[in-house]
Amino acid sequence: xxxxxxxxxxxxxxxxxxxxxxxxxxxxxxxxxxxxxxxxxxxxxxxxxxxxxxxxxxxxxxxxxxxxxxxxxxxxxxxxxxxxxxxxxxxxxxxxxxxxxxxxxxxxxxxxxxxxxxxxxxxxxxxxxxxxxxxxxxxxxxxxxxxxxxxxxxxxxxxxxxxxxxxxxxxxxxxxxxxxxxxxxxxxxxxxxxxxxxxxxxxxxxxxxxxxxxxxxxxxxxxxxxxxxxxxxxxxxxxxxxxxxxxxxxxxxxxxxxxxxxxxxxxxxxxxxxxxxxxxxxxxxxxxxxxxxxxxxxxxxxxxxxxxxxxxxxxxxxxxxxxxxxxxxxxxxxxxxxxxxxxxxxxxxxxxxxxxxxxxxxxxxxxxxxxxxxxxxxxxxxxxxxxxxxxxxxxxxxxxxxxxxxxxxxxxxxxxxxxxxxxxxxxxxxxxxxxxxxxxxxxxxxxxxxxxxxxxxxxxxxxxxxxxxxxxxxxxxxxxxxxxxxxxxxxxxxxxxxxxxxxxxxxxxxxxxxxxxxxxxxxxxxxxxxxxxxxxxxxxxxxxxxxxxxxxxxxxxxxxxxxxxxxxxxxxxxxxxxxxxxxxxxxxxxxxxxxxxxxxxxxxxxxxxxxxxxxxxxxxxxxxxxxxxxxxxxxxxxxxxxxxxxxxxxxxxxxx
Numbered sequence: 001x002x003x004x005x006x007x008x009x010x011x012x013x014x015x016x017x018x019x020x021x022x023x024x025x026x027x028x029x030x031x032x033x034x035x036x037x038x039x040x041x042x043x044x045x046x047x048x049x050x051x052x053x054x055x056x057x058x059x060x061x062x063x064x065x066x067x068x069x070x071x072x073x074x075x076x077x078x079x080x081x082x083x084x085x086x087x088x089x090x091x092x093x094x095x096x097x098x099x100x101x102x103x104x105x106x107x108x109x110x111x112x113x114x115x116x117x118x119x120x121x122x123x124x125x126x127x128x129x130x131x132x133x134x135x136x137x138x139x140x141x142x143x144x145x146x147x148x149x150x151x152x153x154x155x156x157x158x159x160x161x162x163x164x165x166x167x168x169x170x171x172x173x174x175x176x177x178x179x180x181x182x183x184x185x186x187x188x189x190x191x192x193x194x195x196x197x198x199x200x201x202x203x204x205x206x207x208x209x210x211x212x213x214x215x216x217x218x219x220x221x222x223x224x225x226x227x228x229x230x231x232x233x234x235x236x237x238x239x240x241x242x243x244x245x246x247x248x249x250x251x252x253x254x255x256x257x258x259x260x261x262x263x264x265x266x267x268x269x270x271x272x273x274x275x276x277x278x279x280x281x282x283x284x285x286x287x288x289x290x291x292x293x294x295x296x297x298x299x300x301x302x303x304x305x306x307x308x309x310x311x312x313x314x315x316x317x318x319x320x321x322x323x324x325x326x327x328x329x330x331x332x333x334x335x336x337x338x339x340x341x342x343x344x345x346x347x348x349x350x351x352x353x354x355x356x357x358x359x360x361x362x363x364x365x366x367x368x369x370x371x372x373x374x375x376x377x378x379x380x381x382x383x384x385x386x387x388x389x390x391x392x393x394x395x396x397x398x399x400x401x402x403x404x405x406x407x408x409x410x411x412x413x414x415x416x417x418x419x420x421x422x423x424x425x426x427x428x429x430x431x432x433x434x435x436x437x438x439x440x441x442x443x444x445x446x447x448x449x450x451x452x453x454x455x456x457x458x459x460x461x462x463x464x465x466x467x468x469x470x471x472x473x474x475x476x477x478x479x480x481x482x483x484x485x486x487x488x489x490x491x492x493x494x495x496x497x498x499x500x501x502x503x504x505x506x507x508x509x510x511x512x513x514x515x516x517x518x519x520x521x522x523x524x525x526x527x528x529x530x531x532x533x534x535x536x537x538x539x540x541x542x543x544x545x546x547x548x549x550x551x552x553x554x555x556x557x558x559x560x561x562x563x564x565x566x567x568x569x570x571x572x573x574x575x576x577x578x579x580x581x582x583x584x585x586x587x588x589x590x591x592x593x594x595x596x597x598x599x600x601x602x603x604x605x606x607x608x609x610x611x612x613x614x615x616x617x618x619x620x621x622x623x624x625x626x627x628x629x630x631x632x633x634x635x636x637x638x639x640x641x642x643x644x645x646x647x648x649x650x651x652x653x654x655x656x
Contacts, residue, residue, distance in 0.1 A: 004031040004055060015039045016165075021046040022064065031055045034200045038062050039165045043069045044089065050075025057192070058200040059084040060215045063160055063170045066091030067112055072098050081107050083192045083199070085175050085214040087156075089113065090164030096121050104133075105191035108183055108214040110141055110154050111163060125188045127154065127213050139182060147180060154214075155181040157250040176216045176287065179248050184218045187211035201287055220246040222289045225255060232296025233259040238280075249287040256280040257294035264386065266295040299387055300377040301325035303334065303358070306392040313396045315367045315429070321359035322375050322390055331377035335386070336360050341370040354378075368398040401427035403470045404434060413477030414440040430468040437461045438475040445566055447476040480566050481558040482506035484515065484539065487573040494577045499544040503556050503571060512558035516567065517541045520553040535559075548580025584609040584654030592650065599640040601650055609654035614638050620649040627651065 007030035014022045014037045021042035023032060026049035037044040037059065044061035047054050047070045057080075061067045067086040070076050077100030085108045086093045093112030096102050102121045109115060110129040117123065117133050125137035132138035145153040158174035160167040177183050185208040197205055199217040212218050224244040225235040237245055238254040247253060257279045259265045265279040270292060276283075279294075305323040320338075324331065334357075338350035349371075353360065365371070371394055377387035406416040406424040418426055419435035428434065438460040440446050446460040451473055456464070464473065486504040501519075505512065515538075519531035530552075534541060546552070552575055558568035585606040593600040601614065611634045615627040631638055632655065640648075 003029050004053075007031070008033070010034055012036070013038075017041070021066075024048055025054060026051050027054075028052045029054075031057065032059055033057045033196065034059070034202075036060045036200075037064060039167075039170055040064045041165055042066065043091070044086075045069070047071065047076060047079050049073055052076065052078050054079040055082060055195070056080065056084055057082045057195055058198075058215050060175055060200060061086045062088050062173070062175065063163065063165060063167050064089045064091075065165065066095065067093040067109070067115075069095045070098060070102055074098065074100070077101055079103070080105065082195065083107060083187065083205075083211070083213070083215060085110075085216070087111050087175060088160050088163040088167065092116060106187035106211060106213050108141075108154060111143065111159070113163065125186065125191065125213065127183050137186065137188060139186065141182065147178075152182050154183055174250065175214070176249050177212070177214065177218060178250070179218055181212075181218070183213040185209040185212060187213050203287075218248065219287070220248055221285060221287065222246055223253060223285065224289075224291050225294065226291070227257070227294045227296065229296065231260060232263045232298070233257055233265065233294065235292070235294035247285040249285055251285040252282055253285050254280065254282040255292060255294075257296070259296050262299050263296045264299055266297045269293045269295055297379055298329045300331045300379045301328040302387040303331075303375050303377050303390045306373055306375060306390050309392060309394045311395040313365070313394050315365050315396050315399055317365060317396075318363045319359055319361050320363060320373055324358055325377055325387070329379045331387070332356070332379050334358070335376045335378055337374040337389075338363075339372040339374075340366070341372075342366070345372050365396050367396050367401070370395045399429050400468075401429055402466055402468065403427050404464070404466055405470070405472045406436070407472065407474050409474050409476050412441060413444045414438055414446065414475060416473075416475045428466045430466055432466040434464045434466060435461070436464045436473065438477075440477050443479055444477040445480065447478050447566075450474050450476060478560060478566050479510050481510040481512045481560045481568045482508060483568040484512075484556050484558055484571045487554055487556060487571055490573050490575045492576040494546070494575045496546050496548055496577055496580065498546060498577075500540055500542045501544065501554055501556075502540045505539055506558055506568070510560045510566075512560050512568070513537070514559050515539070516557040516559055518555040519544075520555075521547070522551040522553075523547075526553045546577050548577050551576045581656055582608040584656045587612060587652045587654055590650075590652055595639070599648070599650075600637065601639070601652065602637045603652055605636055606654040608656050610634070611655045612636075612638075613653050613655055615651045615653070616640070617649050618647060624651075 007027055010033040012035040017040045019041055022037045022040040022044050024046040043066040044064040045056050045068045050073050067089040068081050070079050076098045080103045083106040087110045089112045091113045092115045093109040094115045096117050099118050099120050104123040104126050107126045123133040123135040123138055127139045127141050129141050129143050132140050140151050142151050142153040145156055145159055147155055155178040157176045160170050160173045187210050189206055189211050192205060192211055199205055200215040203217050203219040205211045205217050207217060207219060227233055227235050235257045238256055257265050267274050268276045303322040303325060307321045308317055333354050336350050336353045337348045339345035339348055374389040374391050376389050404426055408414055408416055416424055416438050419437055438446050448455050449457040451471060484503040484505060488502045489498055514535050517531055517534045518529045520526035520529055555570040555572050557570050560566040585608055587603040587606045589604040591602045611632050613632045614630045616630050617627045
């Protein structure tokens with residue numbers, strides 16, 4: 001580069017780099033202007049190698065590892081630090097390591113680590129927090145940022161307390177100076193004005209007897225107040241009792257807005273944007289001109305005709321309403337309050353609820369109670385313009401309440417609740433629909449609800465209508481009984497004549513009210529029950545009809561409660577029947593002999609037969625099911641001594 005415009009850094013904010021310096025240059029003719037360099041671990045501005053003719057102008061270099069540094073190279077020289085503030089760097093604030101000519105002009109070097117400047121550095125009109133170098137117009141500052149004692153501190157508006165990176169508050173620090181700072185009006189115009197006529201913030205330099213030291217020129221800014229609408233009220237700056245004034249940045253300003261009759265203060269705005277919603281507030285003057293507008297809103301008229309009213313308002317009433325104002329500003333909404341005589345109308349039951357309608361749903365009234373309602377009409381976007389309230393009283397009817405109480409049987413069997421009030425008891429008007437719930441505890445099962453021994457519901461959760469009398473509802477629970485034991489018959493070779501199965505009742509737990517019996521066989525792989533859920537109250541079942549050489553599966557459940565729904569696990573066992581005998585053979589050689597009023601039958605013995613059955617019929621073609629069984633004998637003869645018919649037919653069958 002051959003002039004300052006060819007290598008130019010201007011209006012930049014360089015901060016929080018991970019390592020090394022923020023700006024490092026090794027060139028001829030470079031300029032860094034109006035730039036903030038902060039919170040970097042290395043040097044803020046670092047001229048290394050043979051850096052020459054560099055100008056650092058109107059810059060703020062703070063809370064870095066070091067400030068403005070030039071290296072020891074023999075070619076390094078003629079570098080300038082002009083109207084800059086170098087402060088709270090943990091390393092040297094200004095460090096020149098060569099013996100060539102370099103310059104520091106109109107700058108503030110305060111609160112840094114040890115700085116080293118050889119005599120060849122020309123320093124003029126600059127301030128230091130240690131004994132300043134030799135030069136014209138240099139001053140020493142106190143290390144405390146105070147105007148007490150001699151010398152004074154720089155009087156920065158909001159400096160960091162500690163030096164180096166990561167210092168608390170470094171992002172919000174303000175390195176402007178107060179108007180009484182020793183750095184004000186003591187610079188030399190010739191060092192800065194040929195380069196620029198403004199400071200780092202763009203404010204004009206030389207607003208006093210001379211330019212200020214450092215990056216910022218002490219400047220007063222204008223604050224002006226106005227109101228809208230014009231008749232809505234007045235606004236004033238408390239500091240000077242005027243509507244405008246010139247103030248230093250950081251000055252504590254208090255403004256106050258007072259509404260006219262019929263108006264309410266709304267908010268302060270800046271360029272249409274809300275700045276504050278408090279009529280009187282304080283703030284620090286910014287480093288710019290500021291125009292604050294006090295906004296007022298017109299108060300609407302009061303609403304009218306509040307309802308409900310009278311001395312016998314139904315307790316079930318849930319809505320209150322009113323009529324909008326007949327004239328004036330149309331309210332944007334309404335604010336509602338409701339009090340009762342229970343506490344002398346002191347604590348609101350409804351506390352400033354907002355609604356845009358002329359009614360409110362959500363009342364929950366007590367009987368025989370007087371209420372005070374207040375409704376305000378409001379206007380403005382932030383609901384701050386209030387009318388006078390509409391106030392009225394009303395009293396609720398005196399109704400009779402009946403107690404509903406819930407209990408559990410047995411104790412510990414479950415949990416019951418009236419969902420309407422979240423309790424197990426309550427007082428309610430007759431006809432009120434209550435949501436009643438019952439939840440069994442572990443190992444218990446819900447059975448039923450009763451009222452004075454009469455079942456009112458078999459559902460755990462049901463709706464109960466409150467009668468015109470007290471009601472004590474009992475939720476009944478039960479535990480499943482244990483399974484029965486010791487099922488018989490069992491094993492193999494069970495006789496075909498067996499017609500009963502038995503078992504033993506559970507030894508402990510709930511006593512079963514009955515048992516449920518199932519019987520299956522291997523003929524269909526135990527698929528279809530032969531006995532399908534027979535219910536018996538004893539520990540046996542009679543009525544078996546067994547087949548030979550068959551395996552049977554038995555399942556018996558203990559059951560408890562009068563509704564027969566609480567079942568145990570099943571007692572299951574198997575047994576196998578004996579082999580079926582050979583079927584009896586047919587008797588042969590049947591002869592009939594008439595003995596004169598008696599009929600004698602004779603026949604030959606049949607294999608596999610232990611006895612014989614004799615059947616008779618007057619119709620040989622009749623269905624055998626209606627033939628008459630005359631006798632069962634073991635002999636091979638039988639005489640019919642009671643035959644009185646003229647014609648009779650006989651059949652003889654074998655039995656084993």
